[in-house]
Every structure is written in structure tokens, then in C-alpha cells.
Amino acid sequence: MRAVTPGGDPVLAARFAVPTVPRTFVRxxxxxxxxxxxxxxxxxxxxxPAGAGKTLLVADWITAREPGTSPG
Structure with missing residues (x-):
């Protein structure tokens, strides 16, 4: 997935990119x-709380919804 960035700012690109879900992630x-x-x-x-897995939960959800990707 390519990051969409307002104005093409590389710092914002990192903030809007969906992180990769590690193989060890528990669905x-x-x-x-x-x-x-x-x-x-x-x-x-x-x-x-911090470290609870919010970002990875949403990344897993987004990845599962994308056509052509296999969750987990």
C-alpha cells in the first residue's frame, strides 16, 4: 500500500503508512x-493503554480488507 501524504512531506508519509503486521501477531x-x-x-x-496493540489491530483490519492480501 502506498502512503498518501498531504503535500508530499516524507515525515507525514511515515505517519499515514499502514505498518506491516508481524508474523508473530496474535489475531x-x-x-x-x-x-x-x-x-x-x-x-x-x-x-x-500504550503498548496494547491498537496500531497493529487497525493495521491487521486494514490489511484484511485490502483486495489481494491474505491476513496473518
Whole structure:
């Protein structure tokens, strides 16, 4: 997936890029199901403490939704 950046700023490119989900990532099916409900609402908030896996959860969800990719 190519990063979309406002104005082509390389620092922003890193902020908007979807991180790679490591092979050791433990998929949380229940949380993915809850996240899949998000697009039906105006706003979805992923909340949790630092290091809880919020970024990887969303990256896994995005990767699973992209055509031509296999999750996990």
C-alpha cells in the first residue's frame, strides 16, 4: 500500500503508512469483529493503554480488507 501524504512531506508519509503486521501477531477475532462494525457509525475510536496493540489491530483490519492480501 502506498502512503498518501498531504503535500508530499516524507515525515507525514511515515505517519499515514499502514505498518506491516508481524508474523508473530496474535489475531483478536472479537476485536476485529467490533472494528468491522465501525464503518456503520459516524466515528470509531480505538482506545487502550500504550503498548496494547491498537496500531497493529487497525493495521491487521486494514490489511484484511485490502483486495489481494491474505491476513496473518
Amino acid at each position: 483478536r477475532a472479537r476485536l476485529l469483529d467490533q472494528l468491522a462494525e465501525g464503518p456503520r457509525t459516524p466515528l470509531t475510536l480505538v482506545n487502550g
